[in-house]
Amino acid sequence: MAYDQTNVFARVLRGEIPCKKRYEDAFALAFDDIGPQAPVHILVIPKGEYVSFDDFTATAPAAMIAGFFRAVGEVARQAAVANPGYRLITNIGPHGRQEVLHFHAHILGGKLLGRMLPKE
Numbered sequence: 001m002a003y004d005q006t007n008v009f010a011r012v013l014r015g016e017i018p019c020k021k022r023y024e025d026a027f028a029l030a031f032d033d034i035g036p037q038a039p040v041h042i043l044v045i046p047k048g049e050y051v052s053f054d055d056f057t058a059t060a061p062a063a064m065i066a067g068f069f070r071a072v073g074e075v076a077r078q079a080a081v082a083n084p085g086y087r088l089i090t091n092i093g094p095h096g097r098q099e100v101l102h103f104h105a106h107i108l109g110g111k112l113l114g115r116m117l118p119k120e
Contacts, residue, residue: 001051001052001055001101002051003049003050003051003101003102004101005049007100007101007102008100008102009043009045009102009104010049010102012029012031012045013029013045013047019031019032020032022042022075022078022079023044023071023074023075023078025067025071026047026067027046027063027064027067027068027070027071028044028046028047028067028068028071028072028075029044029045029047030042030043030044030045030072030075031043033106037106037108038087038109038110038111038113039109039110039111040079040081040086040107040108040109040110041106041107041108042075042079042106042107043104043105043106043107044068044071044072044075044105044107045103045104045105046060046064046068046103048060048064049102050102050103051101051102051103052090052092052098052101052103053092053103054092054093056068056103072088072105072107075107076088076107076109079107079109081107081109081110085109086107086108086109087106087107087108087109087113087116088105088106088107088108089105089106089108090103090104090105090106
């Protein structure tokens with residue numbers, strides 16, 4: 001799937017759409033989700049044209065992958081959710097309910113979170 005340079009996160013990276021920035025370095029930008037699902041709900045996006053986690057892990061340089069995931073950990077620590085814990089989610093493709101076709105990770109925390117899936 002080709003990367004769409006008009007997607008909302010590409011526009012955030014270019015500064016065309018404002019965000020409440022939490023963290024930024026050479027590899028990633030983190031900002032508050034505009035529709036939070038938990039007391040802390042931060043999005044972390046890589047600074048590159050990656051459609052999904054699958055695309056990112058298959059095509060990004062090793063330094064980008066390491067830098068991105070280090071940024072995710074730093075954001076969680078700065079948001080004070082690393083202890084007692086948080087949920088890290090990335091949705092991939094239509095079955096994973098990915099809504100924006102720019103790889104991103106959700107950090108959710110700030111309270112005891114419920115089950116991810118119903119118990120069967």
